[in-house]
Amino acid sequence: MSTQDGKVAIISGGTRGLGAAFAQALLEQGWRVCVFGRRDSEFVQQARAKGDWSDRFIARTVDVRDSAATQKLVRELNSTWGRIDLLVNNAGVSVPSLIALASDEYLDKHLDTNLGAAMRLTRQVVQVMLPQRSGKIINITSVVGLQGYTGMAAYSAAKAGLDAMTRCLAKELGPAGITVNAIAPGYIPTEMTEKMPEAVVKWNLDNTPLGRLATIEEYVPPFLFLVSDGANFINGHTLVVDGGLTA
Numbered sequence: 001m002s003t004q005d006g007k008v009a010i011i012s013g014g015t016r017g018l019g020a021a022f023a024q025a026l027l028e029q030g031w032r033v034c035v036f037g038r039r040d041s042e043f044v045q046q047a048r049a050k051g052d053w054s055d056r057f058i059a060r061t062v063d064v065r066d067s068a069a070t071q072k073l074v075r076e077l078n079s080t081w082g083r084i085d086l087l088v089n090n091a092g093v094s095v096p097s098l099i100a101l102a103s104d105e106y107l108d109k110h111l112d113t114n115l116g117a118a119m120r121l122t123r124q125v126v127q128v129m130l131p132q133r134s135g136k137i138i139n140i141t142s143v144v145g146l147q148g149y150t151g152m153a154a155y156s157a158a159k160a161g162l163d164a165m166t167r168c169l170a171k172e173l174g175p176a177g178i179t180v181n182a183i184a185p186g187y188i189p190t191e192m193t194e195k196m197p198e199a200v201v202k203w204n205l206d207n208t209p210l211g212r213l214a215t216i217e218e219y220v221p222p223f224l225f226l227v228s229d230g231a232n233f234i235n236g237h238t239l240v241v242d243g244g245l246t247a
């Protein structure tokens with residue numbers, strides 16, 4: 001039995017893309033995992049069908065922006081499994097828009113999904129972690145929060161905010177045995193990026209020293225490292241995984 005067996009994770013947007021890869025990796029390590037998104041997904045259907053995961057996997061259709069719904073889910077998780085060891089704030093949206101053309105609804109959606117909702121969910125999960133005096137929080141930010149990119153003001157501001165939240169909460173929650181870190185990915189082909197203009201893909205290829213884009217799978221080992229006991233003294237750090245793009 002490994003030290004990870006039976007631990008409990010909740011992953012926002014763990015239904016596809018990066019979040020699903022993280023969920024799968026944790027399930028393979030013996031974790032109990034809860035994922036949620038607004039829609040059902042192929043990953044959720046496959047995970048539900050896997051017999052040896054059936055009592056360790058919960059998937060719900062919940063909008064991360066709906067605070068009452070996420071609160072209900074956190075309570076359900078706590079009453080089912082009695083603890084929460086890991087929160088991954090991974091749900092995100094990103095559609096480029098020039099600021100001059102950005103509607104209130106667009107700005108609100110990008111700022112709230114990528115930052116406000118993560119902050120509210122963190123507050124809810126921390127109520128469970130504080131009495132445990134243990135837990136890990138991993139925020140999925142972005143290189144777009146570290147550098148300026150045309151058409152990305154709302155997403156960039158939200159992700160930079162999430163990095164700032166990471167540092168503040170590392171200090172606030174560290175004394176209670178809770179660590180807070182972030183992973184800032186570079187460009188990854190996923191559903192989020194599939195409608196990005198060809199020029200954006202080319203720019204990333206041209207400016208990534210490794211000369212290629214990352215795969216989703218390449219984010220799993222850095223994620224598992226931050227989750228592992230080997231990272232227990234890492235707190236308040238944003239781990240940039242971008243092939244050298246922002247170096």
Ligand SMILES: NC(=O)c1ccc[n+]([C@@H]2O[C@H](COP(=O)([O-])OP(=O)(O)OC[C@H]3O[C@@H](n4cnc5c(N)ncnc54)[C@H](OP(=O)(O)O)[C@@H]3O)[C@@H](O)[C@H]2O)c1
Pocket residue numbers: 012013014015016017018019036037038039040062063064065089090091092093094113140141142143184185186187188189190191192193
């Ligand atoms: N792909 C990249 O190039 C890249 C680069 C840097 C950072 N990131 C970050 O990595 C994270 C994962 O992105 P990804 O590339 O894996 O994107 P993705 O394939 O589009 O997956 C996004 C996930 O978030 C969920 N989600 C979105 N809005 C939600 C909402 N309102 N409520 C609940 N769930 C919601 C989606 O499910 P539903 O749509 O069903 O709700 C989905 O499970 C995001 O935070 C993203 O900003 C991605």
